[in-house]
Amino acid sequence: MSGTVRAVRGATGVRADTRQDIRTATEDLVRELLGHNGLAAADVEALFFTVTPDLTADIPPLVLQERGVLNVPCLCSAEPRWDGEMPRVIRVMALVHADRDASLEPVYLSGAAATRP
16 A cells, blocks of 8 residues: 545446345446556545435445455445435545545446536
């Protein structure tokens, strides 16, 4: 591990409020966020997730723990309801070790890009 602790975001849509769909979406999001930015699991310091209130079948930290995807501190909270919210979305902010001048890009999957201007 080297570099400064930096943050990079991502989000994904979830097809339905089922354990399997939440698990698949979570794993795909984390894998793509790291891969797209050239990061390894060892570069991750912590993950902060939010889920829209309509996702209740599972939560991303449990998915990662049960599947052994990453062994880092994780936190998850429900997003507040707001006018115009997109349904069934998982968002993540990853704290990672990366060089200060490294270009970290957010990753938006499965229609979640519409959640950002």
